[in-house]
Amino acid sequence: MLQLIRDGTAVTRADLARRTGLARSTVAQRVDALLAHKLVYEAGGSESTGGRPPTVLAFNHEAGVVLVADLGATHSRLAIADLASEPLAEVTQDLDIALGPEAVLDWVQDQFATLLRKIKRSVADVRGIGIGVPGPVAFGTGQPISPPIMPGWDGFSLPNWFATRYDVPVLVDNDVNLMALGEHWTNWRGIEHLLFVKVGTGIGSGIVAGGHIHRGAQGAAGDIGHIRLHQHEDVICRCGNIGCLEAVAGGRALAIRLTDAGIEASTSRDVADLVRAGNPTATQMVREAGRALGEVLAECVNFLNPSVIVIGGDLGQVHEQLLAGIREVTFRRSLPLATGELQTVASQLGDRAGVIGGAIMLIEHILSPAAIDAQIQQAGAAA
Amino acid sequence: MLQLIRDGTAVTRADLARRTGLARSTVAQRVDALLAHKLVYEAGGSESTGGRPPTVLAFNHEAGVVLVADLGATHSRLAIADLASEPLAEVTQDLDIALGPEAVLDWVQDQFATLLRKIKRSVADVRGIGIGVPGPVAFGTGQPISPPIMPGWDGFSLPNWFATRYDVPVLVDNDVNLMALGEHWTNWRGIEHLLFVKVGTGIGSGIVAGGHIHRGAQGAAGDIGHIRLHQHEDVICRCGNIGCLEAVAGGRALAIRLTDAGIEASTSRDVADLVRAGNPTATQMVREAGRALGEVLAECVNFLNPSVIVIGGDLGQVHEQLLAGIREVTFRRSLPLATGELQTVASQLGDRAGVIGGAIMLIEHILSPAAIDAQIQQAGAAA
DNA sequence: CCGTTTTGGTGGGGTGTCAAGCAAAAGCCT
DNA sequence: AGGCTTTTGCTTGACACCCCACCAAAACGG
Numbered sequence: 065m066l067q068l069i070r071d072g073t074a075v076t077r078a079d080l081a082r083r084t085g086l087a088r089s090t091v092a093q094r095v096d097a098l099l100a101h102k103l104v105y106e107a108g109g110s111e112s113t114g115g116r117p118p119t120v121l122a123f124n125h126e127a128g129v130v131l132v133a134d135l136g137a138t139h140s141r142l143a144i145a146d147l148a149s150e151p152l153a154e155v156t157q158d159l160d161i162a163l164g165p166e167a168v169l170d171w172v173q174d175q176f177a178t179l180l181r182k183i184k185r186s187v188a189d190v191r192g193i194g195i196g197v198p199g200p201v202a203f204g205t206g207q208p209i210s211p212p213i214m215p216g217w218d219g220f221s222l223p224n225w226f227a228t229r230y231d232v233p234v235l236v237d238n239d240v241n242l243m244a245l246g247e248h249w250t251n252w253r254g255i256e257h258l259l260f261v262k263v264g265t266g267i268g269s270g271i272v273a274g275g276h277i278h279r280g281a282q283g284a285a286g287d288i289g290h291i292r293l294h295q296h297e298d299v300i301c302r303c304g305n306i307g308c309l310e311a312v313a314g315g316r317a318l319a320i321r322l323t324d325a326g327i328e329a330s331t332s333r334d335v336a337d338l339v340r341a342g343n344p345t346a347t348q349m350v351r352e353a354g355r356a357l358g359e360v361l362a363e364c365v366n367f368l369n370p371s372v373i374v375i376g377g378d379l380g381q382v383h384e385q386l387l388a389g390i391r392e393v394t395f396r397r398s399l400p401l402a403t404g405e406l407q408t409v410a411s412q413l414g415d416r417a418g419v420i421g422g423a424i425m426l427i428e429h430i431l432s433p434a435a436i437d438a439q440i441q442q443a444g445a446a447a
Numbered sequence: 448m449l450q451l452i453r454d455g456t457a458v459t460r461a462d463l464a465r466r467t468g469l470a471r472s473t474v475a476q477r478v479d480a481l482l483a484h485k486l487v488y489e490a491g492g493s494e495s496t497g498g499r500p501p502t503v504l505a506f507n508h509e510a511g512v513v514l515v516a517d518l519g520a521t522h523s524r525l526a527i528a529d530l531a532s533e534p535l536a537e538v539t540q541d542l543d544i545a546l547g548p549e550a551v552l553d554w555v556q557d558q559f560a561t562l563l564r565k566i567k568r569s570v571a572d573v574r575g576i577g578i579g580v581p582g583p584v585a586f587g588t589g590q591p592i593s594p595p596i597m598p599g600w601d602g603f604s605l606p607n608w609f610a611t612r613y614d615v616p617v618l619v620d621n622d623v624n625l626m627a628l629g630e631h632w633t634n635w636r637g638i639e640h641l642l643f644v645k646v647g648t649g650i651g652s653g654i655v656a657g658g659h660i661h662r663g664a665q666g667a668a669g670d671i672g673h674i675r676l677h678q679h680e681d682v683i684c685r686c687g688n689i690g691c692l693e694a695v696a697g698g699r700a701l702a703i704r705l706t707d708a709g710i711e712a713s714t715s716r717d718v719a720d721l722v723r724a725g726n727p728t729a730t731q732m733v734r735e736a737g738r739a740l741g742e743v744l745a746e747c748v749n750f751l752n753p754s755v756i757v758i759g760g761d762l763g764q765v766h767e768q769l770l771a772g773i774r775e776v777t778f779r780r781s782l783p784l785a786t787g788e789l790q791t792v793a794s795q796l797g798d799r800a801g802v803i804g805g806a807i808m809l810i811e812h813i814l815s816p817a818a819i820d821a822q823i824q825q826a827g828a829a830a
Numbered sequence: 831c832c833g834t835t836t837t838g839g840t841g842g843g844g845t846g847t848c849a850a851g852c853a854a855a856a857g858c859c860t
Numbered sequence: 861a862g863g864c865t866t867t868t869g870c871t872t873g874a875c876a877c878c879c880c881a882c883c884a885a886a887a888c889g890g
Contacts, residue, residue, distance in 0.1 A: 077868075088870085089848070089870075089871080089872095093846085093847090114857055114867065115857075117868080118868060256664065257661075271750075273657070274656070274657065274661065278656050280752025282752055282784050282787070282788065284782065284784045286752075287749045290782065291749065291750075292746075359675075367750065367751075370663070401583055401593050401665050401667045402663070470878065471879095472879075472880085473878055497834080497835050498836025498837060498887065
């Protein structure tokens with residue numbers, strides 16, 4: 065209940081009373097409960113303003129840790145984060161998700177244990193597990209649904225798999241949704257509507273509408289990679305259609321075209337590296353990809369009317385070129401009203417957006433007012 | 448609080464206790480408060496199931512009325528509805544919204560008074576006013592924002608205008624949003640994500656995401672009329688761009704093309720009439736418009752992943768032809784996952800969707816738990 | 831006609847919140 | 861330095877709300 069106040073911007077007991085409108089005595093009682101649960105601690109007094117100096121309360125971000133895995137198509141990143149979503153330990157590795165759930169999750173579980181030892185925390189400190197996967201997910205049950213690039217994962221229940229190893233909540237979501245959540249929570253908290261676009265090997269987007277992730281009916285929302293572009297009827301996409309955005313502006317497509325032009329590149333990161341190194345062909349190509357992306361985003365802006373567009377993913381890291389192309393086309397093709405207040409920016413979390421978003425998803429779940437109430441109830445009943 | 452239970456599916460005091468999990472005594476107390484406020488009434492007993500027969504409670508939809516105006520570009524519809532959003536009296540008239548707010552609202556106010564007399568209700572029975580306008584609206588303040596087809600309305604505060612005449616809440620929204628709300632609440636209550644598409648003179652859409660209307664940052668969400676189509680580079684839209692959906696598949700565009708072909712038609716309703724009369728050229732044209740619309744909707748489906756698409760507006764009334772074209776293209780261009788459970792249907796409320804949606808918007812506002820609490824508090828304080 | 835069942839209504843007990851008052855810890859003034 | 865003021869933290873009694881238990885009423889069934 066008072067949890068959010070403590071997370072964010074306040075404060076001391078008296079401040080809490082003023083902000084919430086509750087009586088000071090009530091606040092004191094609630095704070096005591098949180099102190100007893102070690103969710104907050106007293107961080108010493110601060111300077112007085114003429115009277116008794118207040119006791120500053122601080123959220124105890126060391127009260128537990130969350131395990132997060134951002135599983136990509138060919139590359140994965142694991143992290144342990146504290147309750148402030150600050151990564152305490154990380155590991156990344158090339159890993160083909162097509163190996164199937166058992167093989168991948170065995171490795172994940174192994175690495176989690178290693179990371180826990182590294183930061184000298186025990187399994188008892190783990191408060192939850194968050195997994196991001198590169199495909200649609202039924203969020204309620206934590207099962208991937210018909211993911212095109214994850215053979216063997218369809219309908220596999222990740223919470224069930226982890227249930228035998230940890231007794232904590234397990235949340236699974238699409239990786240782009242997690243990135244969107246991470247950026248939104250970290251840098252755009254007050255913004256209601258945000259669109260996060262990941263430009264990596266493929267292209268996908270995560271939608272924040274009304275302050276919450278919009279997942280759609282089948283968890284397939286945000287799939288903009290296969291929207292058809294104009295004047296690209298010659299490009300055939302792996303989905304079978306022609307002129308798809310992903311087949312024109314995706315990292316894989318760019319790498320192939322660079323290779324055709326005699327420049328070695330096989331992944332989206334290679335393309336990004338070439339741009340960073342100043343390769344003119346790659347730079348030109350990324351800028352052109354930005355224009356293609358801009359055409360699609362213009363439609364999304366008209367449709368969704370967000371306040372902010374955040375560009376991330378491997379190619380989002382080379383933001384100058386991509387953003388220039390996007391802004392150029394978006395402003396030309398969208399309605400003035402929708403673009404008037406629109407900001408188009410690069411991801412600030414970079415390649416850690418996924419794991420940070422995963423941590424946030426879990427922390428928000430664990431520290432929701434309802435969950436806190438349940439914890440306190442439970443402890444009270446036990447005593 | 449128990450309000451929704453009464454609105455929807457329950458019932459009797461004992462049922463309420465079972466459904467809410469509250470004690471029977473608590474339920475009785477709350478019901479008494481609602482009875483005192485005449486928001487519910489006892490509708491006599493029903494048959495017993497072996498014991499004392501229960502007293503059936505019913506929502507008193509005659510406890511007040513709401514005034515609703517669905518202002519179109521050239522045509523307006525006013526209605527008075529009871530608290531079940533059932534229209535009690537209606538009037539429609541051709542009215543150019545470009546006459547400006549004072550002229551239009553004077554007429555609206557005049558008609559409201561006439562309708563009230565007609566159903567023998569007084570101003571004291573009015574619980575709220577809902578207005579739908581054909582353009583973006585800042586919902587919080589009830590002001591149209593830069594509406595392209597409403598000269599003189601930009602920033603005009605409708606709540607302020609009505610405040611001198613009625614002392615009730617005044618809510619203003621985009622007309623398509625109201626239609627979407629009406630269809631959602633009436634026929635698709637349990638559905639979380641719905642897309643309503645109005646095909647009339649122009650083309651617009653209303654988004655229901657997570658059960659609520661998504662208005663976007665500037666109230667401009669759902670504007671799909673100016674998304675660019677493929678292979679229509681020859682068409683110039685009034686917005687200045689080329690190949691806009693509205694310029695290809697909108698009612699005005701079809702009317703112009705029919706006229707060019709020697710068939711008299713000036714409005715979208717003329718086109719719909721021709722189709723209903725079996726005119727082959729018009730039928731063919733509407734079906735082709737459906738295909739164009741399908742191209743755009745395929746992208747929207749991929750992006751938003753709704754469960755239902757509802758087609759309304761003047762041309763939505765001739766649904767067979769339009770739907771056939773839409774379904775044909777949507778299923779071809781969207782991802783299988785997103786279309787697997789997707790239903791595409793015609794509006795069931797027809798041209799009354801706007802006023803019914805407006806009534807629902809108001810009723811939901813007036814009968815929200817918070818509002819009910821406030822009413823009871825207020826009455827308690829007065830006594 | 832009496833027990834059973836289901837419902838509606840009433841009173842006692844418990845929990846949580848509010849309001850008021852008191853103690854503590856500073857700053858400020860003389 | 862000492863008293864006053866201010867601000868904060870904490871305790872106590874009162875009130876409101878909700879639950880539990882009991883009782884009355886109204887039907888059905890044997």
